[in-house]
Amino acid sequence: MSILQVQNIQKHFGNVNVLHNISFELEKGQTLAIIGSSGSGKTTLLRCLNFLETPDEGRICVAGETLFDAKDPAAQKEKEIRRKRLHFGMVFQSFHLFPQYTALENVMLAPELLAKEEKDFKSRKKEILQDIRSRAEDLLRQMGLEDRASHYPHELSGGQQQRVAIARALAMNPDIMCFDEPTSALDPELTGEVLKVIRGLSQAKTTMIIVTHEMAFARDVADRVIFMDNGVVVEQGEAREVIDHPKEERTKRFLARYSAEGSMRT
Amino acid sequence: MFWTVNNALLEAMGTTLQLFALTLLFSLPLGLVIAFGSMSKWAPLRFLSRFFRVPGIFKGLAGFRPIHFLVDVVVWIIRGTPLMLQLLLIYFGPGLIFDNNIWGSGNGGRFVATVAAFVLNYSCYFSVIYRGGIEGVPVGQREAGQVLGMTRPQIFFKITLLQMVKRIVPPMSNEIITLVKDTSLARIIAVSELIKVGESFMKSDGLIWPLFYTGVYYLVFVGVLTLLFGYVERKLGYFR
Numbered sequence: 001m002s003i004l005q006v007q008n009i010q011k012h013f014g015n016v017n018v019l020h021n022i023s024f025e026l027e028k029g030q031t032l033a034i035i036g037s038s039g040s041g042k043t044t045l046l047r048c049l050n051f052l053e054t055p056d057e058g059r060i061c062v063a064g065e066t067l068f069d070a071k072d073p074a075a076q077k078e079k080e081i082r083r084k085r086l087h088f089g090m091v092f093q094s095f096h097l098f099p100q101y102t103a104l105e106n107v108m109l110a111p112e113l114l115a116k117e118e119k120d121f122k123s124r125k126k127e128i129l130q131d132i133r134s135r136a137e138d139l140l141r142q143m144g145l146e147d148r149a150s151h152y153p154h155e156l157s158g159g160q161q162q163r164v165a166i167a168r169a170l171a172m173n174p175d176i177m178c179f180d181e182p183t184s185a186l187d188p189e190l191t192g193e194v195l196k197v198i199r200g201l202s203q204a205k206t207t208m209i210i211v212t213h214e215m216a217f218a219r220d221v222a223d224r225v226i227f228m229d230n231g232v233v234v235e236q237g238e239a240r241e242v243i244d245h246p247k248e249e250r251t252k253r254f255l256a257r258y259s260a261e262g263s264m265r266t
Numbered sequence: 267m268f269w270t271v272n273n274a275l276l277e278a279m280g281t282t283l284q285l286f287a288l289t290l291l292f293s294l295p296l297g298l299v300i301a302f303g304s305m306s307k308w309a310p311l312r313f314l315s316r317f318f319r320v321p322g323i324f325k326g327l328a329g330f331r332p333i334h335f336l337v338d339v340v341v342w343i344i345r346g347t348p349l350m351l352q353l354l355l356i357y358f359g360p361g362l363i364f365d366n367n368i369w370g371s372g373n374g375g376r377f378v379a380t381v382a383a384f385v386l387n388y389s390c391y392f393s394v395i396y397r398g399g400i401e402g403v404p405v406g407q408r409e410a411g412q413v414l415g416m417t418r419p420q421i422f423f424k425i426t427l428l429q430m431v432k433r434i435v436p437p438m439s440n441e442i443i444t445l446v447k448d449t450s451l452a453r454i455i456a457v458s459e460l461i462k463v464g465e466s467f468m469k470s471d472g473l474i475w476p477l478f479y480t481g482v483y484y485l486v487f488v489g490v491l492t493l494l495f496g497y498v499e500r501k502l503g504y505f506r
C-alpha cells in the first residue's frame with residue numbers, strides 16, 4: 001500500500017484556482033519529482049502537504065491514516081495539525097535556518113522541545129538530551145558538516161546552510177521529506193553538494209517529494225515524476241518514461257524548452 | 267552649599283530612577299501584550315462571509331477584528347495626547363469625576379499615579395516598536411518552526427523573540443532615553459523628581475545654578491544607558 005495518498009486537492013487564492021483536483025500516490029521508499037513551469041502550483045502543493053496552506057477540497061492520507069479531509073473541519077484544530085505535520089519534513093528554497101542558533105542547535109531545537117513534552121522527560125533528562133545531541137551530530141556528519149556544527153548560519157555558505165536545513169528536517173524522523181527547489185537559491189557551483197546529499201537519501205530509501213528544475217537530476221534520482229501545469233497534473237509516471245518519452249503535448253513543450261535552455265547554458 | 271544642593275539632587279535622582287525603573291518594569295511586558303492585541307486576527311463575525319457571498323457591508327463586518335480595533339484606538343489616544351495631560355487626568359480624574367481620589371493622599375499617592383500614567387503611555391509606544399520588530403522577522407522563520415511541529419508559544423519564545431529584540435534595540439534605546447527626560451513631567455503633580463528639586467532652590471535660596479546642574483545628572487544617566495545599549499547591541503551581534 002502507498003504511504004501517501006493525495007486525493008482531489010483543490011486550492012484557490014481569492015479568485016485564482018491554484019490547484020485543481022490534484023491526486024497522486026507515493027510508495028514508501030520512493031522518490032517523487034514534481035516538475036512544471038513557474039506558477040504552476042508546485043510550492044502550494046507542498047505547502048498543503050505541510051499544513052502551511054489549507055486545501056479547500058480533498059484528502060491527504062499517510063500510512064492509512066487520514067491526516068486531512070476538507071469535509072471534516074473538526075480535525076483541523078491547531079493542536080492536531082501540529083502532530084500531523086510531523087509526518088512530513090520540509091526543506092525550503094531559501095533554507096530558513098534560525099540565525100541565532102548554531103548548525104547543531106538548529107538541528108536539535110525541535111526534537112528537544114518535543115522531548116520536553118514527554119511525561120518521563122524529567123526523570124531521564126540527561127539521557128534523552130544526550131541521544132538528541134548524538135543523533136544531530138550524526139545527521140550533520142551524514143551531510144558532510146561535522147566540522148561546521150558550531151557555526152552560525154551566517155558563517156555558512158548557501159550549500160552548507162541548505163544541508164543543515166535538511167539535517168534539521170530529518171531530525172524529526174518524518175515519513176516523507178519534501179524539498180521545494182532546494183538548490184534554486186544556490187550558486188551553480190554549490191548545487192552539486194546539496195544534490196549529492198539528496199541523492200544519498202534517495203539511495204537510502206527515504207520517501208521524498210522534490211520540486212525541482214534540475215531535469216537531469218529528476219530523471220536520475222526520482223522513481224516517479226509529476227508534471228504540473230496551471231494547477232493540474234498533466235502527466236505522471238515513471239521518471240525516465242515521463243522525461244524521455246512524454247506523452248502529453250504540454251509536457252513535451254515544457255521539456256523541449258528545458259533542453260534548449262540547458263544546451264544554451266552549457 | 268554645593269553639598270547641600272548635591273545631596274538634595276541625589277535624593278531627587280532616587281525618585282527619578284525609581285520612576286524610570288518601575289515604568290520600564292511594567293511597560294516592557296505590557297507593551298508586548300498590547301502589540302499582540304494590535305496584531306490579533308480574531309474576527310468573531312467571520313462566519314458572515316460564508317452566508318453572504320456578496321461584497322460590501324457584510325464583507326466589512328466579517329473582517330471586523332474587535333481586539334485589533336480597540337487596541338489601535340487606545341494606542342491612538344495615548345500617542346495622540348501629551349503625556350502631561352494624561353498624567354493630570356490620571357491623577358485628578360478619579361477625584362473630579364467620581365469624587366474619589368483613588369491614589370491616596372501625599373507623596374506616595376502622587377508617585378503611584380505617575381507610575382501608572384507613564385506605564386500606560388510608554389507601553390503604547392513600546393507596542394508599536396515591538397510590532398514592527400515582530401513583523402520584521404521573515405515569515406519563513408515561523409513556517410520553519412511550524413513544519414518542525416513547534417507550538418505557537420514555542421515559535422515565539424524560541425525563534426521570534428530574540429530576532430525581534432535584535433531588531434528593536436536602536437528604536438527602543440531612543441524611546442528609553444526619552445523616558446529618562448520625560449520623568450521630569452512628574453513635577454506637574456508635585457512629585458519631587460530632579461527638575462522640581464533643582465528648581466526649588468530658586469525660590470528658597472535664590473540660586474539658579476542647581477536647576478541647570480540637574481542637566482549633569484541626566485547626562486550621566488543617559489551616558490550609562492548608552493553604554494548599556496551598545497553592550498546589548500554587541501552581545502546580539504553574534505548572529506544576523
Ligand SMILES: Nc1ncnc2c1ncn2[C@@H]1O[C@H](COP(=O)(O)OP(=O)(O)OP(=O)(O)O)[C@@H](O)[C@H]1O
Nearest residue numbers: 013014016018036037038039040041042043044045
Ligand atoms: N499566498 C498567496 N496568495 C495569492 N496567490 C498565491 C499565493 N501563493 C501562491 N499564489 C499564486 O498561486 C500560483 C501558484 O504558485 P506556486 O508558488 O505554488 O507556484 P510554483 O509552481 O511553486 O512556481 P515556482 O516554480 O515559480 O516556484 C501562482 O500563480 C501564485 O501567484
Ligand SMILES: [Mg+2]
Nearest residue numbers: 042043044180
Ligand atoms: Mg515554487
